Amino acid sequence: MSVPSFEAVGVDPDRLRVVVAESRDVGERLDRFLAARLPEFSRARLQALMRQGAVRSGGRTLEDPAGRVNAGEIVIELPPPEPAEPIGQNIPLVVVHEDEHLIVIDKPAGLVVHPAAGHADGTLVNALIAHCGASLSGVGGVARPGIVHRLDKDTSGLLVVAKNDVAHRFLSAQFADHGRTGPLRxxxxxxxxxxxxxxxxxxxxxxxxxxxxxxxxxxxxxxxxxxxxxxxxxxxxxxxxxxxxxxxxxxxxxxxxxxxxxxxxxxxxxxxxxxxxxxxxxxxxxxxxxxxxxxxxxxxxxxxxxxxxxxxxxxxxxxxxxxxxxxxxxxxxxxxxx
Structure with missing residues (x-):
């Protein structure tokens, strides 16, 4: 494996992985090829990175895990690490409905849903942790507790959040179906x-x-x-x-x-x-x-x-x-x- 100059690529070397595919690798399934050469990543993680547009080769974004390998450098730019466990912050919320299983929020424009690069705090997640307390603990992951769908920062309106694991799985399944066979609207x-x-x-x-x-x-x-x-x-x-x-x-x-x-x-x-x-x-x-x-x-x-x-x-x-x-x-x- 040869790795180009990180300075030339212009990316933080801690967030860059480069794999060189040779002629004998051509035609191999992309996610399998990368997983075999990058053991620090699971195949599912690599598939997610592809879908996020983080895998490139020859100026092209490789988004299909089932795509085939071509000879040349494959560059994987890792997203910034997820923020540390978010803390509760006293941010006012417009609560439309709340019970022991879920909460429906009318989100104002300008409020980011969950912590990410550039928005380590001051998010809906920080507000929910303060509002719901321990009931959100462990639901849906550290950085996105209870979040089953999202709205852009500058989009206002209704958003539902799960308050326990059972509710999270049930609501996530409805949103994954997008109302095709169920009542989600x-x-x-x-x-x-x-x-x-x-x-x-x-x-x-x-x-x-x-x-x-x-x-x-x-x-x-x-x-x-x-x-x-x-x-x-x-x-x-x-x-x-x-x-x-x-x-x-x-x-x-x-x-x-x-x-x-x-x-x-x-x-x-x-x-x-x-x-x-x-x-x-x-x-x-x-x-x-x-x-x-x-x-x-x-x-x-x-x-x-x-x-x-x-x-x-x-x-x-x-x-x-x-x-x-x-x-x-x-x-x-x-x-x-x-």
């Missing part, structure tokens, strides 16, 4: 640029890490299945914008934001995926432009959440109205048409 409100030509539709487009920018998600033919159903609720001709409801059949990172952008309707306020539509903001009325500036984030809100309770087997449904910044922008966009 997740509906989001999104304000998008442009008025869709159809009242409703479905975006069925696989998603994966962008080959150009690993911080972004993109539609990729070799990505993971991703399906979003959308309905137009209100149209705002004066602002060339619309309010849509999005329902997820899968739960990929940034799914709604990328899917709506892919059909020409990026979210208002989304500087990551909607940068090409910034000029539209200059055509808004002065009050609407001011409301968009105050929003300062993508206009996305998790408005409905429904699932089966892990203990009572009762179907629970929760709704959350848009927060004030979202509602202000909605009001300033003009008189709606349905």
């Amino acid at each position: 997740r509906a989001y409100l999104a304000l998008v640029w442009g008025i869709p030509s159809r009242p409703r539709g479905t975006v069925d487009a696989p998603l994966g890490r962008s080959a150009r920018n690993r911080e972004k998600i993109a539609v990729r033919s070799d990505g993971r299945e991703a399906i979003t159903h959308w309905d137009t609720l209100e149209r705002f001709p004066a602002s060339d914008a619309a309010l849509v409801e999005c329902r997820l059949e899968t739960g990929r990172t940034h799914q709604i934001r990328v899917h709506m952008t892919s059909i020409g309707h990026p979210l208002l306020g989304d500087d990551v995926y909607g940068a090409g539509h910034r000029s539209k903001a200059s055509r808004l009325s002065e009050p609407a432009a001011a409301a968009l500036a105050r929003l300062g984030r993508q206009a996305l809100h998790a408005a409905e959440l429904g699932f089966v309770h892990p203990a009572t087997r009762e179907a629970l449904e929760f709704t959350s109205p848009p927060p004030p910044d979202f509602a202000d922008l909605l009001r300033e966009l003009g008189t709606p048409e349905r």
